[in-house]
Every structure is written in C-alpha cells, then in structure tokens.
Amino acid sequence: xxPKLKPLPRSFYARDTHIVARELLGKxxxxxIGGKKISGRxxxxxxxxxxxxxxxxxxxxxxxxxxxxxxxxxxxxxxLIYGMYHCFNIVTEQENFxxxxxxxxxxxxxxxxxxxxxxxxxxxWEQLCNGPGKLTQxxxxxxxxxxxDLVQSNCLxxxxxxxxxxxxDIATSPRIxxxxxxxxxxxxxxxxxxxxxxxxxxxxxxYSK
DNA sequence: GCAATGATGCACT
DNA sequence: GTGCATCATTGCG
Numbered sequence: 455x456x457p458k459l460k461p462l463p464r465s466f467y468a469r470d471t472h473i474v475a476r477e478l479l480g481k482x483x484x485x486x487i488g489g490k491k492i493s494g495r496x497x498x499x500x501x502x503x504x505x506x507x508x509x510x511x512x513x514x515x516x517x518x519x520x521x522x523x524x525x526x527x528x529x530x531x532x533x534l535i536y537g538m539y540h541c542f543n544i545v546t547e548q549e550n551f552x553x554x555x556x557x558x559x560x561x562x563x564x565x566x567x568x569x570x571x572x573x574x575x576x577x578x579w580e581q582l583c584n585g586p587g588k589l590t591q592x593x594x595x596x597x598x599x600x601x602x603d604l605v606q607s608n609c610l611x612x613x614x615x616x617x618x619x620x621x622x623d624i625a626t627s628p629r630i631x632x633x634x635x636x637x638x639x640x641x642x643x644x645x646x647x648x649x650x651x652x653x654x655x656x657x658x659x660x661y662s663k
Numbered sequence: 664g665c666a667a668t669g670a671t672g673c674a675c676t
Numbered sequence: 677g678t679g680c681a682t683c684a685t686t687g688c689g
Contacts, residue, residue, distance in 0.1 A: 537671030587682045
C-alpha cells in the first residue's frame with residue numbers, strides 16, 4: 455500500500471539542525487505553479503547552525519537579511535548569491551536560534567520537461583538539480599518565496615512519502631564554498647546520499663583550500 | 664579532462 | 677566599495 459504523501463509538520467523542523475539535515479535526505483521538495491507540479495527527492499544538504507558557525511550568515515548577528523533564520527522553523531530562507539542564483543534553505547530549531555538547512559541537490563521526480571526548459575544547459579537529467587543554484591532554477595524558486603511557510607504553503611512544500619534513508623547510505627564532508635569561514639571550514643556538515651549521481655559536482659579542491 | 668574566470672545584484676563595513 | 681553557501685564557458689593541451 456502506497457504511503458500517503460504529506461507535508462512534514464512543524465515539529466520535524468523544530469529540532470537539532472543536524473538531525474533535520476540527515477532526515478531531509480530522501481524527502482520530496484514539491485513546487486506547484488499554476489496547477490503544475492515539479493518535484494525532486496533531496497540528495498544533498500548542508501547545516502548552518504547558530505551565530506558561532508562562521509559560515510552561517512547569522513554569524514554576524516541578526517540583520518534584515520538573516521532575521522528569517524531567527525524565526526519560526528519550517529519557513530524558507532531564500533537569498534540571492536553571486537548576483538544571479540538563489541539558494542533555498544529551510545529554517546530549523548527554535549525561534550530566536552538562527553539555523554537552517556541548505557538544500558543543495560535533488561533527484562528530479564516530476565516535471566522534468568519543465569525543468570529542462572528552465573535549464574537548457576543541462577545535458578542529462580542528472581544535471582537538472584545537482585547544485586543549489588541549479589535546483590532553484592529548475593523549480594523556479596525565487597526570492598518572492600522567501601519566508602514561505604513550507605508547512606502550509608500551496609506553492610512550495612516538503613513531503614514525506616514514508617521513505618527513511620538508511621544511515622549507512624549517508625556520507626558527510628566539509629561544506630562547499632565557505633573557504634572564508636575560519637575554524638568552521640572543516641566542520642563535516644554537508645550530508646549527501648552516498649554514490650548518488652544526483653549530488654553537486656564538487657572537486658576536492660573546492661573545499662580543501 | 665581540468666583549472667581559471669566572468670557574469671551579476673544586493674547586503675553589509 | 678567589497679565580497680559572496682554558484683555556474684557555464686573558455687582555453688589549455
């Protein structure tokens with residue numbers, strides 16, 4: 455019997471960020487646009503935790519941009535990076551504690567033609583969502599959805615289909631693109647599905663300098 | 664195959 | 677003015 459697809463409840467997100475990050479692997483991001491559904495299964499995430507994490511945007515304290523991370527868990531934190539790409543994060547933990555999980559890659563499930571149209575440079579379907587900027591393009595996730603409540607949104611949610619990713623299929627590594635982050639550079643806070651062809655293309659040099 | 668680099672806008676010193 | 681939780685293209689060989 456097919457388990458029912460339902461949005462993850464608030465309580466799922468209101469926990470330790472590393473637990474949420476690991477358990478998000480295998481869950482389904484569903485984007486609904488004009489009645490059309492685009493979705494993908496999460497294959498790669500990163501945890502950003504608190505003001506003491508030098509890679510976390512909140513390490514400089516609460517500002518207009520970071521206040522969403524201090525807000526209610528289960529909301530989307532979306533920001534523009536390098537002037538042209540969006541990054542999709544999910545706020546975790548309790549209010550007033552700034553933390554979030556960055557969704558870095560998806561295995562495309564529904565709406566592949568639409569994704570392909572949005573990302574004409576992708577040569578294979580593995581490349582439609584294998585990076586944080588790529589998946590927001592493929593799912594048309596923009597800053598307009600910043601602070602969207604994923605628990606009850608009708609345009610952007612995360613679904614549980616009952617699948618639980620076995621722990622032995624989860625690998626970790628340092629986070630990508632945070633070479634500026636001092637002591638936090640080496641924290642193994644990137645979680646991804648081992649051997650998945652749908653994780654972001656990262657050379658060792660990208661995070662070992 | 665791989666390393667190097669330009670594109671591009673906004674939050675924040 | 678600076679620097680970014682990125683990506684695609686270029687230019688090498």
